[in-house]
Amino acid sequence: MSQFNIAVIPGDGIGKEVIPEGLKVLQAAAEKHGIELSFTHFDWSCETYHKTGRMMPEDGLEQLKAFDSIFLGAVGFPGVPDHISLWGLLLPIRRAFNQYVNLRPVRLFEGLQSPLANKKPGDIDFYVVRENVEGEYSAIGGIQYEGTDDEVVLQQSVFTRKGTDRILKYAFELAQTRDKKHVSSATKSNGLFHSMPYWDSRVAAMAEHYPEVKVDQFHIDIFTANLVRMPEFYDVIVGSNLFGDILSDLGPACTGTIAIAPSANINPEKDLPSMFEPVHGSAPDIAGQNIANPIGTIWAAAMMMQHLGHPEMHDTIMTAIETAIREGHALTRDMGGSANTQQLGQAITDLI
Amino acid sequence: MSQFNIAVIPGDGIGKEVIPEGLKVLQAAAEKHGIELSFTHFDWSCETYHKTGRMMPEDGLEQLKAFDSIFLGAVGFPGVPDHISLWGLLLPIRRAFNQYVNLRPVRLFEGLQSPLANKKPGDIDFYVVRENVEGEYSAIGGIQYEGTDDEVVLQQSVFTRKGTDRILKYAFELAQTRDKKHVSSATKSNGLFHSMPYWDSRVAAMAEHYPEVKVDQFHIDIFTANLVRMPEFYDVIVGSNLFGDILSDLGPACTGTIAIAPSANINPEKDLPSMFEPVHGSAPDIAGQNIANPIGTIWAAAMMMQHLGHPEMHDTIMTAIETAIREGHALTRDMGGSANTQQLGQAITDLI
Numbered sequence: 001m002s003q004f005n006i007a008v009i010p011g012d013g014i015g016k017e018v019i020p021e022g023l024k025v026l027q028a029a030a031e032k033h034g035i036e037l038s039f040t041h042f043d044w045s046c047e048t049y050h051k052t053g054r055m056m057p058e059d060g061l062e063q064l065k066a067f068d069s070i071f072l073g074a075v076g077f078p079g080v081p082d083h084i085s086l087w088g089l090l091l092p093i094r095r096a097f098n099q100y101v102n103l104r105p106v107r108l109f110e111g112l113q114s115p116l117a118n119k120k121p122g123d124i125d126f127y128v129v130r131e132n133v134e135g136e137y138s139a140i141g142g143i144q145y146e147g148t149d150d151e152v153v154l155q156q157s158v159f160t161r162k163g164t165d166r167i168l169k170y171a172f173e174l175a176q177t178r179d180k181k182h183v184s185s186a187t188k189s190n191g192l193f194h195s196m197p198y199w200d201s202r203v204a205a206m207a208e209h210y211p212e213v214k215v216d217q218f219h220i221d222i223f224t225a226n227l228v229r230m231p232e233f234y235d236v237i238v239g240s241n242l243f244g245d246i247l248s249d250l251g252p253a254c255t256g257t258i259a260i261a262p263s264a265n266i267n268p269e270k271d272l273p274s275m276f277e278p279v280h281g282s283a284p285d286i287a288g289q290n291i292a293n294p295i296g297t298i299w300a301a302a303m304m305m306q307h308l309g310h311p312e313m314h315d316t317i318m319t320a321i322e323t324a325i326r327e328g329h330a331l332t333r334d335m336g337g338s339a340n341t342q343q344l345g346q347a348i349t350d351l352i
Numbered sequence: 353m354s355q356f357n358i359a360v361i362p363g364d365g366i367g368k369e370v371i372p373e374g375l376k377v378l379q380a381a382a383e384k385h386g387i388e389l390s391f392t393h394f395d396w397s398c399e400t401y402h403k404t405g406r407m408m409p410e411d412g413l414e415q416l417k418a419f420d421s422i423f424l425g426a427v428g429f430p431g432v433p434d435h436i437s438l439w440g441l442l443l444p445i446r447r448a449f450n451q452y453v454n455l456r457p458v459r460l461f462e463g464l465q466s467p468l469a470n471k472k473p474g475d476i477d478f479y480v481v482r483e484n485v486e487g488e489y490s491a492i493g494g495i496q497y498e499g500t501d502d503e504v505v506l507q508q509s510v511f512t513r514k515g516t517d518r519i520l521k522y523a524f525e526l527a528q529t530r531d532k533k534h535v536s537s538a539t540k541s542n543g544l545f546h547s548m549p550y551w552d553s554r555v556a557a558m559a560e561h562y563p564e565v566k567v568d569q570f571h572i573d574i575f576t577a578n579l580v581r582m583p584e585f586y587d588v589i590v591g592s593n594l595f596g597d598i599l600s601d602l603g604p605a606c607t608g609t610i611a612i613a614p615s616a617n618i619n620p621e622k623d624l625p626s627m628f629e630p631v632h633g634s635a636p637d638i639a640g641q642n643i644a645n646p647i648g649t650i651w652a653a654a655m656m657m658q659h660l661g662h663p664e665m666h667d668t669i670m671t672a673i674e675t676a677i678r679e680g681h682a683l684t685r686d687m688g689g690s691a692n693t694q695q696l697g698q699a700i701t702d703l704i
């Protein structure tokens with residue numbers, strides 16, 4: 001019998017509300033398929049920071065290392081500056097464990113209303129493949145003449161051949177498994193003089209190895225416009241850390257609610273744990289009300305089981321999500337219903 | 353009688369098709385209001401680059417300096433890498449003439465169909481105030497270990513107190529003239545460790561001087577999602593060079609077509625010429641077909657006259673644009689019609 005050890009970090013805000021629903025669904029699906037999951041909880045969060053001055057213990061990464069996967073809720077809460085909380089927990093995990101692929105499926109489900117006019121299920125069905133460990137997300141830089149009118153702040157982006165090529169390769173390989181075999185690269189090579197022309201040149205070089213894949217590129221400004229005008233055009237979108245981040249919030253918004261979107265932080269070599277989380281953040285504005293939509297977290301759980309080699313568990317969970325949305329008896333407020341977090345989590349669990 | 357000298361740079365692609373329509377409308381409105389406009393044409397473009405190795409002559413900026421305004425079509429064409437063409441013409445003008453404000457109104461007109469469900473005129477009516485001369489758009493950086501597997505590319509963003517404060521001030525002042533008095537700042541301080549926390553701190557400092565203005569901030573990822581979900585929430589959006597660029601393409605896309613959006617590159621001190629252009633680029637895919645929508649350019653012309661101290665001319669042109677769209681006899685393809693560029697330009701001219 002397959003057995004997996006999962007590190008669970010609910011984190012902050014609604015992270016603490018949605019993770020229990022994810023666990024409930026995982027447990028039910030695991031029982032159904034005869035898989036043993038054991039969960040170890042870590043209370044690392046902004047609360048921890050207030051108590052200890054750290055988001056996680058000094059040996060936090062060491063503690064996580066031996067797990068098969070990490071299941072995370074959300075990080076960040078008012079009172080701790082975002083750059084402190086995120087660079088103290090989420091971002092170091094992505095980096096330390098070489099989770100260089102951030103894979104984010106975007107799909108319009110039957111039963112959900114797109115904010116775009118005249119879109120139906122099937123019209124929106126693409127993946128965002130986001131570079132997850134380098135690029136614009138960087139702590140390199142600083143401030144000169146601090147506290148004076150002459151302040152100059154520098155912020156460095158760092159792109160490497162290795163980092164760029166491996167994410168592009170992942171995107172092209174993914175495209176090859178899809179019907180459309182179509183990669184669209186996000187760029188801004190007209191404004192960002194060094195990083196994006198380089199990115200474009202690596203896209204061109206990688207494309208040569210995949211003659212059967214159709215490739216195009218769009219500057220990030222018009223890319224966001226296109227997602228709204230013609231989402232059906234896209235199949236596999238590949239972008240840098242920042243551009244992938246943007247497109248993978250905008251994409252789900254076009255499917256009715258970003259709260260259903262999952263985020264798989266993948267180490268494709270599998271020598272270190274990958275991490276699975278919803279795309280939405282800690283949402284302080286609705287935290288504590290039990291109205292958060294747990295589907296992003298539950299979909300992330302499905303992706304986790306796929307990554308761990310159990311596509312049958314992935315499919316079981318996805319079918320339950322799809323059915324729950326289509327039947328629409330227990331939808332949360334963001335999807336036009338009035339169920340609370342637990343009711344929707346239970347509805348999906350019951351469908352398994 | 354007021355007299356203005358306007359430098360006209362049609363540039364590349366559809367830039368050359370829309371500028372004549374802008375001039376036609378300007379001429380008609382100037383006659384109506386007894387203003388004298390004299391136009392001097394510059395053929396600087398990617399074609400010039402092919403002939404001379406430069407997008408503009410070495411003393412190009414010197415030549416432009418004495419004009420009252422610059423009226424520009426679009427820059428960039430396949431065959432010249434984007435970072436060469438843009439950094440050889442558009443971006444140096446913005447910088448040399450201290451056009452640090454990029455002002456971009458976004459409005460849903462009666463007669464146009466938003467791609468968003470259930471949006472009507474009035475639901476979308478905001479300004480993007482974009483920082484236009486520093487930030488992420490930077491030629492600072494380079495490549496190490498070029499041509500090897502070890503390539504590292506650095507791209508520097510540069511934010512200054514002076515550059516940040518003056519754009520924020522412009523946004524807050526603009527908000528004060530509006531009904532909602534609402535500024536929304538675009539940030540990404542959870543990922544970009546230095547630049548965006550700094551930006552946020554300057555927003556907070558500036559807000560103290562404008563107690564009557566409501567202020568909020570959104571990370572750029574959720575900001576793009578919100579523009580699709582609730583565009584009516586926004587009033588004055590302020591963003592860095594890159595974030596402003598993104599939001600001012602996405603915004604107009606939500607109003608039915610980005611081709612109507614104008615871009616005013618403003619030097620508020622007026623000691624050097626400002627520049628007015630459509631938001632859309634040179635659009636090589638439709639260049640030469642005479643189907644480009646000239647409204648972005650014509651609206652930009654209206655903003656130019658406003659900047660030159662002739663709001664009555666601005667209003668005349670805007671009324672003509674609004675009427676032409678509402679009546680819908682001569683709309684271009686992107687607006688659901690079948691008129692060509694000249695027919696729409698003529699229709700607007702006739703309305704003046």
Ligand SMILES: CC(C)[C@H](C(=O)O)[C@@H](O)C(=O)O
Nearest residue numbers: 190191221438597615631633
């Ligand atoms: C062409 C490009 C450099 C330019 C920009 O990004 O500033 C354009 O997209 C714009 O918005 O004016």
Ligand SMILES: CC(C)[C@H](C(=O)O)[C@@H](O)C(=O)O
Nearest residue numbers: 086245263279281542543573
């Ligand atoms: C919280 C933030 C740092 C994070 C990111 O930008 O990566 C989030 O937006 C995400 O998309 O996972």
